[in-house]
Amino acid sequence: MKVALFATCLVDTMVPQVARATAVLLERLGHEVVVPPDQACCGQMHVNTGYRREAVPIVANHVRAFAGAEAIVAPSGSCVASIHHQQAAVARRAGEHALADEAAALAERTYELSQFLVDVLGVTDVGAYYPHRVTYHPTCHSLRLLRVGDRPLRLLRAVRGLDLVELPAADQCCGFGGTFAVKNAETSTAMLTDKMANVLSTHAEVCTAGDASCLMHIGGGLSRLRSGTRTVHLAEILASTEEAVSPHQSTQPAVSR
Amino acid sequence: MTAVFLGLPTAPRGVGHLRGDRSFPDAARDALRDGQLRANLGHATATIRGKRAAVVGEVPDWEQLRQAGRAIKAATMARLDEHLVALEERVTARGGTVHWARDANEANEIVTRLVQATGTDEVVKVKSMATQEIGLNEALEAAGIAAHETDLAELIVQLGDDKPSHILVPAIHKNRAEIREIFLRTMPGVDPGLTDEPRKLAMAARAHLRERFLRARVAISGANFAVAETGTLSVVESEGNGRMCLTLPQTLITVMGIEKLVPTWRDLEVFLQLLPRSSTGERMNPYTSLWTGVTPDDGPQEFHLVLVDNGRTAVLADEVGREALHCIRCSACLNVCPVYERAGGHAYGSVYPGPIGAVLSPQLTGVEDNASLPYASSLCGACYDACPVAIDIPSILVHLRAEHVEAQTRTTPEAAAFRALSAAMSNPRLWRLAQRAAGLGRFLARGKPTLPAALPPPASKWTRTRDLPAPPRETFTQAWAREHGS
Numbered sequence: 001m002k003v004a005l006f007a008t009c010l011v012d013t014m015v016p017q018v019a020r021a022t023a024v025l026l027e028r029l030g031h032e033v034v035v036p037p038d039q040a041c042c043g044q045m046h047v048n049t050g051y052r053r054e055a056v057p058i059v060a061n062h063v064r065a066f067a068g069a070e071a072i073v074a075p076s077g078s079c080v081a082s083i084h085h086q087q088a089a090v091a092r093r094a095g096e097h098a099l100a101d102e103a104a105a106l107a108e109r110t111y112e113l114s115q116f117l118v119d120v121l122g123v124t125d126v127g128a129y130y131p132h133r134v135t136y137h138p139t140c141h142s143l144r145l146l147r148v149g150d151r152p153l154r155l156l157r158a159v160r161g162l163d164l165v166e167l168p169a170a171d172q173c174c175g176f177g178g179t180f181a182v183k184n185a186e187t188s189t190a191m192l193t194d195k196m197a198n199v200l201s202t203h204a205e206v207c208t209a210g211d212a213s214c215l216m217h218i219g220g221g222l223s224r225l226r227s228g229t230r231t232v233h234l235a236e237i238l239a240s241t242e243e244a245v246s247p248h249q250s251t252q253p254a255v256s257r
Numbered sequence: 258m259t260a261v262f263l264g265l266p267t268a269p270r271g272v273g274h275l276r277g278d279r280s281f282p283d284a285a286r287d288a289l290r291d292g293q294l295r296a297n298l299g300h301a302t303a304t305i306r307g308k309r310a311a312v313v314g315e316v317p318d319w320e321q322l323r324q325a326g327r328a329i330k331a332a333t334m335a336r337l338d339e340h341l342v343a344l345e346e347r348v349t350a351r352g353g354t355v356h357w358a359r360d361a362n363e364a365n366e367i368v369t370r371l372v373q374a375t376g377t378d379e380v381v382k383v384k385s386m387a388t389q390e391i392g393l394n395e396a397l398e399a400a401g402i403a404a405h406e407t408d409l410a411e412l413i414v415q416l417g418d419d420k421p422s423h424i425l426v427p428a429i430h431k432n433r434a435e436i437r438e439i440f441l442r443t444m445p446g447v448d449p450g451l452t453d454e455p456r457k458l459a460m461a462a463r464a465h466l467r468e469r470f471l472r473a474r475v476a477i478s479g480a481n482f483a484v485a486e487t488g489t490l491s492v493v494e495s496e497g498n499g500r501m502c503l504t505l506p507q508t509l510i511t512v513m514g515i516e517k518l519v520p521t522w523r524d525l526e527v528f529l530q531l532l533p534r535s536s537t538g539e540r541m542n543p544y545t546s547l548w549t550g551v552t553p554d555d556g557p558q559e560f561h562l563v564l565v566d567n568g569r570t571a572v573l574a575d576e577v578g579r580e581a582l583h584c585i586r587c588s589a590c591l592n593v594c595p596v597y598e599r600a601g602g603h604a605y606g607s608v609y610p611g612p613i614g615a616v617l618s619p620q621l622t623g624v625e626d627n628a629s630l631p632y633a634s635s636l637c638g639a640c641y642d643a644c645p646v647a648i649d650i651p652s653i654l655v656h657l658r659a660e661h662v663e664a665q666t667r668t669t670p671e672a673a674a675f676r677a678l679s680a681a682m683s684n685p686r687l688w689r690l691a692q693r694a695a696g697l698g699r700f701l702a703r704g705k706p707t708l709p710a711a712l713p714p715p716a717s718k719w720t721r722t723r724d725l726p727a728p729p730r731e732t733f734t735q736a737w738a739r740e741h742g743s
Contacts (some may be wrong), residue, residue, distance in 0.1 A: 025415060037734060185721065
């Protein structure tokens with residue numbers, strides 16, 4: 001299958017290794033990956049901060065960039081949820097009905113990574129190897145907007161060498177929430193603290209999730225505390241094999257046992 | 258004469274409790290430092306969450322019930338005017354009197370006048386959000402009338418000269434040791450040996466209240482539901498104190514928001530299943546009182562129903578926001594909200610805290626008066642999942658943020674930044690330039706994996722508690738294009 005990769009603005013700009021891992025994984029599974037060069041952002045940050053009018057040209061750019069794509073995959077539950085639930089609505093509200101129809105049609109072919117692997121490709125064992133103790137945080141939009149359910153966990157359970165530990169109070173928000181993290185920085189930090197306490201209680205070396213934004217938040221907190229537990233995107237774990245560990249990762253446990 | 262339509266009236270300023278003195282982030286900052294408050298709230302919300310999940314999980318058709326509740330509410334709101342007139346007709350036919358109050362001031366005047374007409378100077382009150390919203394107790398006090406709250410938690414709040422912090426459990430922010438201290442300090446004739454054992458505290462409140470029930474000639478209540486086709490009012494409660502108020506005094510005055518009605522008796526079937534399981538985590542609430550007008554020689558012989566708008570018609574006019582009027586005040590959204598659990602109810606500044614408050618209060622007052630509330634959410638969506646009438650609270654929050662942004666007359670630095678970012682994100686060439694500029698941030702890290710912790714505002718809002726990774730030398734799309742020669 002020819003898959004168009006939507007890196008998302010945050011991953012592309014800040015954590016490109018996540019998009020790279022997604023491409024490596026899909027190619028390893030025998031699919032052709034294309035990266036439309038004109039892609040930028042889904043518009044979620046604008047919509048969720050109140051700038052829904054300003055989001056319309058961003059949606060238009062997204063629709064132009066991915067026009068004609070057979071299937072679109074993004075390593076982000078949150079951005080895919082925005083594509084599904086917000087893009088057409090903001091376009092329609094602005095009177096851009098043709099754009100709204102195109103956005104809705106494109107959303108039909110847009111998948112979050114774990115959904116694409118399990119539902120479209122029908123695989124749970126992607127042939128990955130990742131010999132680390134890992135806990136999984138189900139990010140809010142993957143959980144409640146996309147309803148990805150246990151798909152990421154099924155993918156993780158099939159990874160060789162991976163020791164999956166359950167995260168207590170996993171369904172609680174980490175406190176990121178886009179601009180919430182700065183507009184209500186204190187409340188956000190209080191939520192983050194509880195999330196980090198739960199992550200650290202598992203003694204996992206790695207906290208993973210399907211959203212680079214939430215991971216940047218949790219990881220930023222863990223790093224500030226010099227905790228030694230790091231955040232790694234689900235795509236990076238699934239891309240890792242005995243032969244080729246994903247960039248910035250080591251097959252050696254980071255914390256000595 | 259030409260008339261300019263300025264929009265429907267919102268709840269007036271200077272009366273009632275829909276507006277806080279401070280913005281949510283400011284108020285939350287103090288609450289977050291209160292370790293006792295955090296412990297009390299964390300314990301209480303976790304307990305109620307667990308109870309709710311258990312009793313909701315045992316109903317096989319919960320989702321269908323929820324959708325039925327949503328559909329009934331949507332259909333009712335679409336013909337609210339007709340249902341309200343029908344309700345007035347039925348209540349009047351059964352010997353009650355209906356009063357229409359445009360806002361909090363009118364409602365307070367009507368109730369004060371009605372109480373004064375009975376010649377009494379004290380009333381007993383059933384727990385009621387509507388009367389808290391309009392500030393009725395303060396209005397009565399100004400007229401020399403003492404209002405005694407009889408719901409145990411409302412009594413704790415009233416005696417403690419405090420404010421409610423939860424819709425269902427107004428004293429959720431207090432633990433039993435604090436409650437004992439309030440009782441010892443404020444209850445006349447209380448046993449000085451009072452302990453903080455829940456049963457002992459309840460007995461002290463019972464003795465304190467019983468005397469007032471027997472003495473009172475006027476009771477004031479709110480309403481959970483009003484049935485338009487029969488003119489029946491309903492209050493749902495746990496303690497029986499409401500039942501005392503609704504049956505003992507000679508005069509009963511019910512203050513109700515105009516959105517609380519259901520068209521038919523049969524509609525109660527849905528809501529009386531949804532409400533107790535969502536609110537207290539019980540299969541059925543202990544006391545469900547229903548009354549229709551006046552029954553000769555049984556219960557109050559004079560009944561007044563005060564229908565309050567106070568901004569509700571303005572909410573109804575908003576196609577997205579009107580769903581907030583479907584709320585049945587169960588408070589399930591508060592108990593599952595990670596923001597409420599940490600910041601507490603007082604931070605919202607309104608009698609309606611939590612997620613539902615964050616969408617209801619700004620709509621009742623006009624968003625400019627509660628501008629920080631729509632942002633007081635990480636949009637995690639737990640509230641929408643828990644809501645028994647499936648109110649899409651996150652979508653309304655996002656809508657209200659946009660209403661707030663679009664109402665601003667001058668360009669804020671934030672708006673300028675978002676507009677510039679929008680211009681970049683909608684033009685691939687500009688976007689690549691912007692990404693390249695962001696990539697220069699890596700020089701601030703001076704070779705380290707993270708940026709310095711002491712960045713200037715607004716970045717400091719992030720870096721005060723969280724590290725920020727140093728941006729990479731090259732974006733993924735740039736690297737891909739280079740490798741694949743496009």
